[in-house]
Amino acid sequence: MIQSVAFIGLGAMGYRMAAHLPKHFDTVYVWNRTFAKAEQHAAEYATQAVALEQAVQADIIFSCLPTSADVEHLLKDLPLKAGSIWVDCTSGVPESARKLVTQLSDQGVIFLDAPVSGQTIGAENATLTVMVGGDAQGFEKALPAMQAFGKLIKHVGESGSGFAVKAMNNMLMAAHLCAAAEGLTTLKAHRVNLSEALDCINASSGKSMVTETVIPQRILNRSFPLTFALPLLAKDTGIAIDLAQEAKLSVPVLALAQNLIQAANSLSDKNSDFSTAVKMYESWSKITIE
Structure with a gap:
């Protein structure tokens, strides 16, 4: 059972995607580099604006950042909760996904590359297409959370395939x-x-x-x-x-x-x-x- 979900990166897509999570989960953390945006999201959608260190203690952690380099930098020396699943919705680099799978597995965390398509209107209407690469069992566990904003969600192959x-x-x-x-x-x-x-x-x-x-x-x-x-x-x-x-x-x-x-x-x-x-x-x- 998914007890808590976090969303990291509240840009044009992430802000809208994260807005659907409180409709399905009681505990939804949000974090953004400009923290005022997280606070705004919390006030608007009843999410919880928290420190990054708290956000990454959720069962499912979504990230949606401009580049894979941004995700790698964020994850550097960041303590994660064993048993959690990191779902990266960034339009990223396949090689980076494979690198992060190895890095996060040392902490007992599954990494899925799960970029989305459908533009901001799809994020607003929860009709995004989500293409997911990585561990198949991790995909199944994270699927209920992805269904909050995705309409067509496909596991397309091994790590890096989604990207x-x-x-x-x-x-x-x-x-x-x-x-x-x-x-x-x-x-x-x-x-x-x-x-x-x-x-x-x-x-x-x-x-x-x-x-x-x-x-x-x-x-x-x-x-x-x-x-x-x-x-x-x-x-x-x-x-x-x-x-x-x-x-x-x-x-x-x-x-x-x-x-x-x-x-x-x-x-x-x-x-x-x-x-x-x-x-x-x-x-x-x-x-x-x-």
């Missing part, structure tokens, strides 16, 4: 974004109505999440709301390319997409949403996708 799936998912989204930007720029150059064209594409074989939601809800209306930062997408595409290189595979399409996302990131403000990558194409073509 690998998330990185490749985001790489494919990046490739779709680049291809769609080029396609719509070409259509507009030929004086095609982009809104009507998208209706046709989204009822046909060329559709993707990018054409169905990202372009209509972020780009055509020029809103570009910040829910997933472009630097984080650039990080994830880099992880995906590293995976291909480790397997000694040739992936020319993915490599080109990664180069384009990296270029767009270098030209953008660090607080830009991933959808602003299309502005690079607009600067090249002098055509606005709207």
Whole structure:
């Protein structure tokens, strides 16, 4: 039985994910590097803002930080409770997951890499997809806690597999974004109505999440709301390319997409949403996708 749950890292995703836990568990600890945010969360959702050392005494500990390096730094010399399960929802590096499995097992703790997909709306509605790598029995024990914010939750393989799936998912989204930007720029150059064209594409074989939601809800209306930062997408595409290189595979399409996302990131403000990558194409073509 899970008696207590903790959530570490109350960013755009974590803040919303942690909000669902008190609906299912009596004791929910929250901690954030900016502690005022943890206190705000406690006041809003009836969680308990506690010191990091207390948070990690929970039965299930979730973390959701920007990078694997942040998680490794947090865990350095941090005493944990034997028998607990650490579920890392960071979009991380597979090799880091394998490293932390070994490190935490010395303290009798199971480490699962469990990144999520579904953006902030999915976190708010508890409809996230959770891709989990690591110990199968640990997965089963932690599953009830993950179900608080996840709709589709899959154990995808051994340690590092969850991070690998998330990185490749985001790489494919990046490739779709680049291809769609080029396609719509070409259509507009030929004086095609982009809104009507998208209706046709989204009822046909060329559709993707990018054409169905990202372009209509972020780009055509020029809103570009910040829910997933472009630097984080650039990080994830880099992880995906590293995976291909480790397997000694040739992936020319993915490599080109990664180069384009990296270029767009270098030209953008660090607080830009991933959808602003299309502005690079607009600067090249002098055509606005709207």
